Amino acid sequence: MEEAIDSPFPVLGIAAWSGTGKTTLLAQLLPRLREKGLRVGVIKHAHHSFDVDQPGKDSYKLRQAGAAPMLIASRERFAMMQETPGQEEPDLGYLLSLMITQAPDLVIVEGFKAWPIPKLVLYRAGIGDVSIVSGDWVQAVASSGSLPPSIRPTAKRLDLNNIEAITEWVIEWMNAQPNAVAN
Template structure:
């Protein structure tokens, strides 16, 4: 599986871009999964539901299944948060895993950057950033710049990267 991050500061538009990219990529035959890192406590279950009661009672994992989907909730109960590599190992094989968050991990990334967020670019300090998607021109950028408001352009870059690696993707975006 190839892994590509969509990284950037909060408010830059990572989730919006991801939600636009997934249908563009799947329409081109790419099987996609995602991993989203949350910096806060979250819950996908509802108090009062049987599965919630199972977790609250102390179950380490609760798997909920139906004819349309299944979900596994794993309680860490004081153990260390899993690494990106450990989480990737739990996924079923696909062509591409898009990762939102995990900025400090060593996988290839497209940085989503907007000046209006008021934060510095990650690309200057992160050699794993292979392109920057932004809503404004960034002079002197050493990696390809993509238009964050043109998800098809970003999808084309990702397809080129999948087909031949970052070298070919960089050359295609620069043309």
């Protein structure tokens, strides 16, 4: 088994094949965690090029001109963009280090299936390979139907349609981590 990523806060991966409902789950989970008083950061892996900036805007022009990084800020939000030419895949350890100054109670990582981090796996029969439920780092599996026999015996079984139970499991899991901040 690979060594876990060292982090000052708990890190939980949400792993699933495309079309399983990762973003839908997170859109329901995040407000519930916030209601419980938790600050939750999210790192999302994109499998393609993307822009959070609009062509023609000053920050876009400056980034295209070579600003590295480019940080744009207003009184409502800030965003930092960094070009990473030639990089195979994002380095999750580095991305987590960028979260440290924000002092989250928990960071949820969407994607990064191969990284050695504890995972909540979302599973729907017929979508993707069933091996996703049997990895060493699987802590829980949320499913909308029957689970394959390959699920790790120690993994908690959750109903994908029961967001309250998933929320409670995430909080219990987070509080059991050695780097959890007492709330």
